[in-house]
Amino acid sequence: MSPLSRLALLWTLPAVLGLPNSTPLATPTPSPVEQRDVASFVGGVGNDIVSAVSDVGQFFQDLPTGTAVEKALGISASDLAAKPTEVLNLPSYGNWTDDGWNVLVHGNVYKVPNTTQSKLDDLANVFLVGTDIEDLSPAEQNQARNLTASIYVVQQGEVNVTITFVNDVDVDPQNDGGAVNAAGGAQSIQLPDETTSQGDFGAWLLLANTTGPNPKDGYLVPGNITDRVQTLSMYASGTNTGNATAYLVPPKGVTIISDIDDILRITKIWDPKEGLLNSFARPFTPWMNMPDIYSDWSQTNRDFHFHYLTTTPEQATRNYMEFIFAKYPIGSFDTRPLNFSDVSATLSIRKFLLDRIFQTFPERKFILVGDTSNSDVMKAYPQLNKDYPGNVLCILLRNSSSTDSTDHFPYDTSGFEGMPQSQYMFFNVPDDLRGLDVAKGECYNVTVRQNVTFGLQGFSLDSGTGVPRPNVWGLVLGLGVIFGLVF
DSSP, rough: OOHHHHHHHHHHHHHHHHHHOOOOOOOOOOOOOOHHHHHHHHHHHHHHHHHHHHSSSGGGOOOTTTTTHHHTTTGGGGGGGTSSSEEEEEEEEEETTTTTEEEEEEEEEEEOOOOOOHHHHHHHHHHSOOOGGGOOOOOHHHHHHHHHHHOEEEESSSSSOOOEEEEEOOOTTTTOOOOOOOEEEEEEEEEOOOOOSSSEEEEEHHHHHHHHSGGGGGOOOOGGOOOOOOEEEEETTTSSSEEEEEEEEEEOOSEEEOOOOOBOOOOOOTTHHHHHHHHHHHOBBBBBBBHHHHHHHHOTTOOOOOEEEEEEGGGGGGHHHHHHHHHHHOOEEEESSSSSSSSHHEEEEEHHHHHHHHHOOOTTTEEEEETHHHHHHHHHHHHHHSSSTTTEEEEEEOHHHHTTTTOOEEEEEEEGTSSSSEEEEEEESSGTTTTGGGGGTTTOOTTTOOOSSSSSSSSSTTTTTOBHHHHHHHHHHHHHHHHHTTO
């Protein structure tokens, strides 16, 4: 059974076994003791399952690379020789140091092989659970083929990457996130190391404070005398595809770190067919009026830094970036690299990326935004509040089960136990966030009932004994069978 088939089976398991809808926080729930009994009963297996399947990045795990792509497409390395080298250069952040601005540059180098439409259709159908590409509209077919083509690329290892910085960012006042075009910083820098075997590159580059083409343009503003984010264009040499923006972020201020799926866009990660169609074929669509909330934050707080984090692997993230920069304030980006030298980062990529940005900006305050269907977020966000005392202003989480009756997935609120209610909120719709001065740490709308018990939510319990009802026994047994026979 393929990895995708395994995941499809796991995603449909709660509905098959009759698992009830996750309990909305605004309705009565079992006592905290009963919730902890369930968590204890399910143990690590239940939490591992939630973690394994409640993030859109899991849609695209075990994607083919290198020789696996060549085999799938029926090509050889020699077929790629004449193809141009392309670069995915991710929008990134830079911090102010005693030596000047230090920018994190990261991305991937690859080649796109020739393939036929029929082959792309066959490969796309692997991802379209319960749907055939022929059943899609012409626009959806094109998107599915384009995403499939972006996945079936051949990464280029041992490549030297040179980044040219230019102060030519054309910022849109309605979508600039408060950032301003840098007045200097033009230069070219070769990364110290070649790309990895999977084509990844990543390095911190120290910028010389050079002028632009016209010396009257001035210099980069030092981070210790400005509260505004400055932008620089980054161009990867030798390709027209490696363009991105660097955001020079002052040491002090407020950064909004936002998940994307089911908080900024409609994904429905809890519904495998819908989740894959929304990720693979359908145009990305904002979740309700969430862009208005982010626009309000951007326009009233011109010194905010916006950072978007998805654990979707690099190959599948171009649609994410195009969507964000069309609908939300511009900002830096983190995705899942293809390989790590740090094993712990591979096992906990979101926490690794979150730790990196917190450690890069130890004096900044952070607003963390996500939803309850993402178990990584539910675990990592409250942990950050413990690991970096005083740095987390707000944690804002959409309660996805309260507004979507198809969300049957359990979620764990135990990490929030002991945290002041004023510091976090589980909200139902974007308008619940209106009027909150998050820059001043206003995180809780008192009109939105919380009624939070701390433990695993969404399991059905016997009111008398507090033990799982038969459908939950079936879930646990089913999980055991699947993990024993499939994984």
